[in-house]
Amino acid sequence: MASFNPPGPLTRFGIFVLAGGVALVLAFWGVLRYLSDVRKPAPRHDATHHVSPAAGAAANPAGGGPGTAESDQAAAMARLNATVAQALAVLRDPTISNKKAALDALKDALRSADPKVAVAVIRQFLDSKQDAPTGLKFTIGDNHELDEAPTMRTFMMDQLGDISLGAGLGDAAEVARATLESKDSPDEWALAMRNLALADPDGSRSLLAAKARELITYPPWQQTTSGGYLEAFDVAAYAGDPNVIADLAPLMGSTGTLQRASRIALQRLSALAPEQVADYLNAHPTAMSDYPLLRADYMGSMDLSSPTQLAQAETYLARTDITDAEKSKFIGRLGLPVGFVSNTLVTPEDITTVPVLEQRVLANQTARTWLASGKYPTLQTALQRVIEFTQNTVMPTGP
Amino acid sequence: MPPPLQPPSVNLLILPVPTLLRNLRSALPAALVALSLAAGAHTSSGQSTTIQRAHDLGLTLTQKTPYNFTGRIFDFDAVGFGSGTLLRRHTVLTAGHVVYDPLLGFTTNTTFTRALYENYSLSKDPVTKAAALAGYQSAVNLTGTNNTNSAFAQDQGYLLLNDAPVDEDWANFIANPALLTSSTTQFVVLGYPGVTFDGRTMAYIVPQSPFVQLSTTGSYTNENYIAEPGMSGGPIYVVLDNSPNERYVAADTVGGIDDSTAEFNVSYVRAIDKTSNKFLVAAEYVTPLTSTTTFIKHVKVSGPKTVARGTTATFSAVPVFAIPGTTGARNVTTSRYPEIKVKSNVIATPGQAGITVKMTSNTTFDVFVPNVTSVRPGSQVTLQAYYDYKSRAAAPGKSTFTFTIQ
Numbered sequence: 161m162a163s164f165n166p167p168g169p170l171t172r173f174g175i176f177v178l179a180g181g182v183a184l185v186l187a188f189w190g191v192l193r194y195l196s197d198v199r200k201p202a203p204r205h206d207a208t209h210h211v212s213p214a215a216g217a218a219a220n221p222a223g224g225g226p227g228t229a230e231s232d233q234a235a236a237m238a239r240l241n242a243t244v245a246q247a248l249a250v251l252r253d254p255t256i257s258n259k260k261a262a263l264d265a266l267k268d269a270l271r272s273a274d275p276k277v278a279v280a281v282i283r284q285f286l287d288s289k290q291d292a293p294t295g296l297k298f299t300i301g302d303n304h305e306l307d308e309a310p311t312m313r314t315f316m317m318d319q320l321g322d323i324s325l326g327a328g329l330g331d332a333a334e335v336a337r338a339t340l341e342s343k344d345s346p347d348e349w350a351l352a353m354r355n356l357a358l359a360d361p362d363g364s365r366s367l368l369a370a371k372a373r374e375l376i377t378y379p380p381w382q383q384t385t386s387g388g389y390l391e392a393f394d395v396a397a398y399a400g401d402p403n404v405i406a407d408l409a410p411l412m413g414s415t416g417t418l419q420r421a422s423r424i425a426l427q428r429l430s431a432l433a434p435e436q437v438a439d440y441l442n443a444h445p446t447a448m449s450d451y452p453l454l455r456a457d458y459m460g461s462m463d464l465s466s467p468t469q470l471a472q473a474e475t476y477l478a479r480t481d482i483t484d485a486e487k488s489k490f491i492g493r494l495g496l497p498v499g500f501v502s503n504t505l506v507t508p509e510d511i512t513t514v515p516v517l518e519q520r521v522l523a524n525q526t527a528r529t530w531l532a533s534g535k536y537p538t539l540q541t542a543l544q545r546v547i548e549f550t551q552n553t554v555m556p557t558g559p
Numbered sequence: 560m561p562p563p564l565q566p567p568s569v570n571l572l573i574l575p576v577p578t579l580l581r582n583l584r585s586a587l588p589a590a591l592v593a594l595s596l597a598a599g600a601h602t603s604s605g606q607s608t609t610i611q612r613a614h615d616l617g618l619t620l621t622q623k624t625p626y627n628f629t630g631r632i633f634d635f636d637a638v639g640f641g642s643g644t645l646l647r648r649h650t651v652l653t654a655g656h657v658v659y660d661p662l663l664g665f666t667t668n669t670t671f672t673r674a675l676y677e678n679y680s681l682s683k684d685p686v687t688k689a690a691a692l693a694g695y696q697s698a699v700n701l702t703g704t705n706n707t708n709s710a711f712a713q714d715q716g717y718l719l720l721n722d723a724p725v726d727e728d729w730a731n732f733i734a735n736p737a738l739l740t741s742s743t744t745q746f747v748v749l750g751y752p753g754v755t756f757d758g759r760t761m762a763y764i765v766p767q768s769p770f771v772q773l774s775t776t777g778s779y780t781n782e783n784y785i786a787e788p789g790m791s792g793g794p795i796y797v798v799l800d801n802s803p804n805e806r807y808v809a810a811d812t813v814g815g816i817d818d819s820t821a822e823f824n825v826s827y828v829r830a831i832d833k834t835s836n837k838f839l840v841a842a843e844y845v846t847p848l849t850s851t852t853t854f855i856k857h858v859k860v861s862g863p864k865t866v867a868r869g870t871t872a873t874f875s876a877v878p879v880f881a882i883p884g885t886t887g888a889r890n891v892t893t894s895r896y897p898e899i900k901v902k903s904n905v906i907a908t909p910g911q912a913g914i915t916v917k918m919t920s921n922t923t924f925d926v927f928v929p930n931v932t933s934v935r936p937g938s939q940v941t942l943q944a945y946y947d948y949k950s951r952a953a954a955p956g957k958s959t960f961t962f963t964i965q
Contacts, residue, residue, distance in 0.1 A: 300694070302837075390695040421695040423661070457664035492636065492667035496687065498658075499665075501838040502694035510690070510838065520687075545668065553687050553721040 236273065240281045243269045251292035251312055259294045263315055270319050275327035282320045283331060286313060298347055298387025300503040304354060310387065314347045321355035333359035340371050346381045347388030350505060353395045357506045369399035376407045385417045393421045394505040397428035402440035405447055412451060424500050430458035431499055431511045438462055438472040445481050452486040460493025464522040477536055488542035495523030495550050524550035611784035613752040613762035621676040621761045625806045628730035629794055630673035631751045632657055634666045640758055642750035642793030643671060643718060644808055645729045649843040651718040653792030654813045655691040658716035665689050673724050677759055688719035692838050714813035714829050717839045733807040736830035738797045739770040739779045748784065750793025750812060758789045770828065779828050786812050786826035795828050858944035860960035867965040869930030875923050876944045914940055928964055938964050
């Protein structure tokens with residue numbers, strides 16, 4: 161686990177002397193590593209590490225004197241490493257309260273550098289295992305990016321994701337896979353899973369499903385429930401594996417944070433993978449039986465235009481272990497989108513943006529069919545109500 | 560200082576509390592209910608002040624702007640209610656716990672009755688979408704409590720109405736939490752209290768002191784007034800110095816605490832901030848309320864069968880829709896369809912006289928027939944009307960109407 165190294169009773173002067181030393185060491189290391197990389201005939205990963213002369217020119221538009229492209233690159237990396245070291249020193253300085261300003265400055269420097277240079281510097285930092293707390297929360301903002309990062313490493317992983325993905329580089333996914341090999345930090349896992357999901361949405365889903373379950377059920381992380389740990393429940397919804405219900409359902413009976421996170425994850429999962437969730441809940445009658453009306457909510461995310469899901473709905477309504485109250489709630493949900501909205505790690509922020517009108521029309525038609533069939537005599541009131549509701553609200557409206 | 564809210568005559572009558580209303584699920588959490596009727600207390604700052612409580616707003620003010628944008632949200636399944644305010648054409652701001660309950664889930668059978676006052680109201684609409692602003696992380700203290708499981712990260716939610724309750728009008732709002740803590744801001748709290756009132760009377764409270772911020776994420780508290788069950792989700796209006804005649808919704812009521820001494824009450828609100836603005840106020844713009852298939856059967860045009868040269872005739876164009884597979888059609892009688900277009904087969908062109916068609920409202924249009932030789936008496940003019948909503952993938956059916964030139 162990346163450990164924090166809080167400063168001792170150093171003076172501010174001492175801190176900056178130390179920062180300067182760290183900057184020099186990092187800069188020297190960066191130069192050596194860069195030179196080593198570019199001299200390799202066929203580096204395995206180093207499409208992402210290699211910094212082209214053109215990129216170097218972009219990173220050092222002033223030219224940096226009569227040096228070669230290689231020396232320009234080295235200079236750019238050295239400058240960026242120095243900025244990293246300065247930010248780290250600020251975070252470790254107990255006399256400086258505004259840590260965010262240093263991170264903002266570092267963010268600007270990283271974003272304005274050549275992406276390959278920035279990514280290489282970030283990876284160097286992450287490889288160094290250095291870290292420092294920022295005093296900030298794990299807060300997600302727009303576009304799945306962090307508004308606030310609790311540590312220097314999570315800040316750098318957030319930057320890595322954005323810069324690497326934006327430049328079409330593979331570093332974010334590569335670092336993510338490595339991060340997920342050991343359980344060092346739930347916050348870093350959260351960002352690793354996000355970076356992997358965004359970098360490789362198709363190829364990573366099964367791995368992310370497994371890792372999400374590992375994260376959710378890992379007792380030490382359940383005890384501490386860090387911000388990143390809770391936000392990472394979103395990955396369970398994203399991955400679409402209904403087996404995670406077995407992990408989330410027990411947490412619904414807990415208190416506070418785990419209860420809320422598990423319910424939100426299940427709601428989002430049911431919206432994103434309604435067929436899989438319905439299949440699971442029908443196949444596991446005891447699942448969610450302690451929360452029947454919530455189960456009705458999750459089942460109610462079905463898309464009735466799907467013959468498979470329509471059949472699942474009828475299977476659910478035919479179950480004798482389910483009360484009419486729950487079935488009525490389920491019927492009431494048809495054609496009525498509901499959900500939680502928030503900034504999220506990977507899933508869409510507003511999960512409720514389904515084609516409302518089509519679902520309402522389908523709910524109307526389906527309820528009419530069920531009512532006419534006479535199969536559900538105890539649900540006539542609920543069916544008639546949804547027919548009336550959908551018929552009265554089917555009118556399209558403009559924005 | 561902006562002028563205060565024009566207060567109606569204060570109703571000091573405390574009504575008995577129906578048993579049912581004590582058990583409302585969408586009201587404030589029971590343990591947190593401010594039930595004190597104490598008239599005096601001390602704030603935490605030591606200043607002596609009077610605890611403010613709900614007063615009857617009266618029918619006249621209830622139906623006036625901006626109070627007429629607030630209404631009661633009633634859940635028929637849970638038999639509970641809260642309050643909410645129309646902040647966009649279709650979007651009602653309310654509290655998250657009015658929308659979602661940890662055991663009952665999301666509300667599914669709910670109406671928004673605008674400007675309800677006893678047996679009077681200005682509109683009543685079914686809710687067609689419900690969402691709570693809630694993220695994964697724990698932030699239980701953000702409703703003002705630190706131990707309740709029903710608390711949300713941000714206790715706000717929204718309801719979407721299919722029909723716009725008011726054409727082109729809704730409450731002003733402002734995403735500026737700093738106003739809540741300003742000593743110069745005037746506040747008016749609205750809602751449907753279910754303890755001292757029967758839950759069908761719009762009531763107001765005028766706090767005499769600003770709010771105190773609880774955290775950096777949007778929750779504020781005020782020890783100067785008593786919020787009641789049923790007021791959850793109701794607006795906190797503020798008056799701005801530079802706009803003294805306007806009221807802006809700046810927050811919604813989310814809870815309150817009674818310390819059981821009946822002398823010290825705290826109310827909690829959740830500010831409208833950039834997150835609210837992003838998710839709640841913009842809700843109806845990210846939700847496809849319209850269909851990608853054709854539900855508008857056609858636009859029904861009606862008007863005179865003959866139009867004399869040199870005159871203008873008025874026609875109406877009303878969309879007619881139906882649910883596929885059902886019989887009958889339903890006329891849309893409101894004027895909420897600016898997307899209706901009408902064309903004539905004899906179009907006026909620059910430099911050449913012709914018939915002109917001009918929409919005069921969303922559902923009416925004028926046809927001018929010039930008195931020129933090129934427009935011959937006895938000839939027929941065909942009008943083509945259609946619904947032209949930009950996001951519709953499939954063009955709806957077009958209809959025609961023909962009249963004869965006299």
